[in-house]
Amino acid sequence: MDFIGEQLLPGRIGHFFVILSLVASLAATVCYFLATRTAIAGQRASGNAFTSVAPGSTDWMRLARIFFIAECVSVLAIFATLFYIISNHLFEFKYAWQHSSRSLEMKYLLSCFWEGQEGSFLLWSFWHCVLGLVLIKKAGRWEAPVMTTVSFVQVMLATMIVGLHLGGWRIGSNPFVLLRNEFDLPAKIPMLGVSGNYQNYLTFITDGNDLNPLLQNYWMVIHPPVLFLGFASTLIPFAYAIAGLWTREYKDWTRPALTWSLFSAAALGTGIMMGAAWAYESLNFGGYWAWDPVENASLVPWLVLVAGVHTLLIYRHSGHALRSSFWFLIGSFLLVLYSTYLTRSGDLQETSVHAFTGEGITKWHLRTLVAVFMIPALVLMLRNYRHIPHIKKEEEASSREFWMFIGSLVLLLSAVTISVMTSLPVINKIAGLFTSKELFKPLAMGEDSAFAYNRIQVFVAIIIGLLTAFSQYLRYKSTPPKVFWKKILIPTAISLLLSVAIIWGGKVNYSEYGAGYMAAIWIALVAAVYSVVANAAYIWAGMNGKLRAAGGSVAHVGFGLLLAGILISSSKKEVLSHNTSGIFVPLGKESKEKPGENLTLVKDLRTDMGKYWVTYNQDSMHPKKPLWFYALKFEPKDGEKPFTLYPNAFVNYKGNEGLMANPDAQHYWNYDVFTYITSLSNDPGKVPEDTAAFKPHTVKVGDTVWYSKGFAVLENLTSRDKIPQAGFAPTDSASVATLKVYAKTSSTYTLESLLISKGGQAMPYADTVTAEGLVVQLQRVxxxxAEIGVKESDAVLRYITLKAYKFPFINLVWLGTIVTVIGFLMSMVRRLRIAREPERKTLSFSKQRVA
Structure with a gap:
């Protein structure tokens, strides 16, 4: 059957490149594997160091590169074809219909691309292609074994989008499937069932399902690509570690792996904090980090990776911690795969606000993705473990490497704790398989899950803060005590004085969870300040201001600023919207908001909100969506410049019931005023029915008319004959009644109700006080x-309920993130420079010989 209006060519092109991607990546894997095996055989026969370009392996290498480049071309073609389908609104394809709409701005079409599982896997694969091409150019003798792993990961990612059906098994989910093959068209479009003609089904599909409204934010255009670059880059240190075990070259792999690990830590850390910035601007939980399982799933690999960076540094300087480096770098990538399973299997759907539902890709496929790398990696590690060189002598307690290793272990323990707590839904499911429902009680963290994490991680922050402060002042191998204390004494004294000033002067008295927790926050804040001061002093004095070599210290300064920003902004977060109006409205059964911390604002009514006067001035609707923006004018009582915020809210039109809201914030250098909507008077897209009737009152000028919330006085009544405007006859007339309204809230309003007599017919035009729900009509002179009609109606009362916070020094969080990432990148550049030095020395020596 031919279907009218379908454009099938883009889908056929995309499907062809999906198959080519799978075949090319599999061929590249085989060829790189054979090249590595040939090189290993040559190495063991000759006794020389391993190299990918050993005799016999070059032909396999050349062929492998051709296949990998073909894989890269395929992924790019899939990317371009799918974007073409989305941007041209070809709704005959399920992916375009499910994730986009005609009303989307161009910048959000990319967000549609990676909203779905298939697109996000494709984005991940794209970054592997980019990194793989860099490795082909730069990996040198490590190319074959490293690219074997990279290519095999590409094979597994290609299976996620291939969409094959083998018997009752479905392998992956193809992004180019047609809508009519995935949905029951008669059920989806009832009108088709009446006509019995399915050929013109596209005429009934005028728009797509749209992008999740919470993802329609500029951060979601740039955050996922950076985050997936971070995920993808963890593969490279993992691949080098596997290459070191496979070739039994246990040492030399650490040099390039360290550079890649620094890059990966910078990229993944940036991606995580971009997600925090998106949450701050788009989610209404009142902050930037909620210990959501999806947030945790990205944080845990980063913690383990940073631990691996430090053990690699230990090994490069002292020879210790080589085995630990293997474990950490292998673990970071495996944890990325595990986080992929957690967030895409649907197991966390009930505990995470933005986990994937698991549609299209089965749990067993995701579990296979984890197992196919975890099992071989662990087997390879355990088989080679006793052969990995290690120094039996323990590190000196006065050495830098000793405390760096302690810090790495603390990061590991933090990662394990977060991972276990995040995985409780999965643990409960597994435990339930072996225990009867009557005996098994599911594990849970309680209602305040954020505090469950914070009360553990605050001690991690204390330890890491202190270690980053003083470890830089220690030497590798050992440090004379007098030398250490001479250098550290002044930064320690400055840090203590500054910390006391911040805690005392800033009144950091966060006592919500008791004195013990408040004391822990104080100590953590001291550790954060200590880290900033000590590392800044080390750059100035210990390294004589040589920033090029101070990447580690710069990263530690950034970490200290980030930690201080987290502690101050969270512990000093102040609720501004205390309800002093006495108007309490329902916030919904599922709402966790406290009514006393939510202020109801009636439209056009200036309301007292502590340090501010706030007026809900107006609202406006998105031109193509049921999305409303609310203009809130803030007037500081201390005389500062007024400002207007525009939070938006809507009744979710994507199928989930309930109010959804995007916050807005006013940014100052030392704090933010952060607001979001918690309740609306009604769905703005639906005008409520007005059932109230006017009650007539016969009054003279100066008389009073009472209503339930106050009274109104008729101040003036004027009439005019012979209206000069066009369209009026000489016998037509107009009358205006001016009334002064005095509300119980001490507010006053002026109303002007108009009555026009045209052609012998009376036409009254009422005036309204929206804030009072009051409508006044001049009915007869x-x-x-005059005869005045008065009615009170909820249909004219427009209000919103607002939650407002003050976040002090929130900018320290963002500044600390930027400085930390800069520190990682500085260290990476320095490692690249060091790696080139042997080449430069060799070239220089050759030139001298020629001369």
Whole structure:
């Protein structure tokens, strides 16, 4: 059957390149594997160091590169084809219909691309292609074994989008499937069932399902690509570690792996904090980090990776911690795969606000992805473990490497704790398989899950803060005590004085969870300040201001700023929207908001909000979506410049019931005013029915009319004949009644109700006080005065309920992130420079010989 209007060519092109991607990556894997095996055989026969370009392996290498480049071309073609389908609104393809709509701005079409599982796997694969091409150019003798792992990962990612059906098994989910093959069209479009003609089904599909409204934010255009670059880059240190075990070259792999690990730590850390910035601007939990399982799933690999960076540094300087480096770098990538399973299997759907539902890709496929790398990696590690060189002599307690290793272990323990707590839903499911429902009680963290994490991680922050402060002042191997204390004494004294000033002057008295927890926050803040001061002093004095070699210290300064920003902004977060109006509205059964911390604002009514006067001035609707923006004018009582915020809210039109809201914030150098909507008077897209009737009152000028919330006085009544405007006859007339309204809230309003007599017919035009729900109508003019109609109606009362916070020194969080990433990148550049030095020395020596 031919279907009218379908454009099938883009889908056929995309499907062809999906198959080519799978075949090319599999061929590249085989060829790189054979090249490595040939090189290993040559190495063991000759006794020389391993090299990918050993005799016999070059032909396999050349062929492998051709296949990998073909894989890269395929991934790029898939990317371009899928984007073409989305941007041209070809809704005959399920992916375009499910994730996009015609109303989306161009910048959000990319967000549609990676909203779905298939697109996000494709984005991940794209970054592997980019990194793989860099490795082909730069990996040198390590190319074959490293690219074997990279290519095999590409094979597994290609299976995620291939969409093959083998018997009752479905392998992956193809992004180019047609909508009519995935949905029951008669059920989806009832009108088709009446006509019995399915050929023109596209005429009934005028728009797509749209992008999740919470993802329609500029951060979601740039955050996922950076985050997936971070995920993808963890593969490279993992691949080098596997290459070292496979070739039994246990030492030399650490040099390039360290450079790649620094890059990966910078990229993944940036991606994580971009996600925090998106949460701060788009989610209404009142902050930037909620210990959501999806957030944790990205944080845990980063913690283990940073631990691996430090053990690699230990090994490069002292020869210790080589085995630990293997474990950490292998573990970081495996944890990325595990986080992929957690967030895409649907197991966390009930505990995470933005986990994937697991549609299209089965749990067993995701579990296979984890197992196919975890099992061989562990077997390879355990088989080679006793052959990995290690120094039996323990590190000196006065050495830098000793405390760096302690810090790495603390990061590991933090990662394990977070991972276990995040995985409780999965643990409960596994335990339930072996225990009866009557005996098994599911594990849970309680209602305040954030505090469950914080009360553990605050001690991690204390330890890491202190270690980053003083470890830089220690030497590798050992440090004379007098030398250490002479250098550290002044930074320690400055840090203590500054910390006391911040805690005392800033009134950091976070006592919500008791004195013990408050004391822990104080100590953590001292550790953060200590880290900033000590590392800044080390750059100035210990390294004589040589920034090029101070990447580690710069990263530690950034970490200290980040930690201080987290502690101050969280512990000093102040609720501004205390309800002093006495108007309490329902916030919904599922809402965790406290009514006393939510202020109801009636439209056009200036309301007292502690340090501010706030007025809900107006609202406006998105031109193509049921999305409303609310203009809130803030007038500081201390005389500062007024500002207007525009938070938006809507009743979710993507199928989930309930109010959804995007916050808005006013940014200052030392704090933010952060607001979001928690309740609306009604769905703005639906005008409520007005069932109230006017009650007539015969009054004269100066008389009073009472209503439930106050009274109104008729101040003036004027009439005019012979209206000069076009369209009016000489016998037409107009009358205006001016009333002064005095509300119980001490507010006053002026109303002007108009009555026009045209062609013998009376046409009243009412005036309204929205804030009071009051409507006044001039119904008739009498010789003694007038007849005034008054009604009170909820249909004219517009209000919103607002939650507002003050976040002090929130900018320290973002500044600390930037400085930390800069520190990682500085260290990476320095390692690249060091790696080139042997080449430069060799070239220089050759030139001298020629001369």
């Amino acid at each position: 009498t010789p003694e005065g």
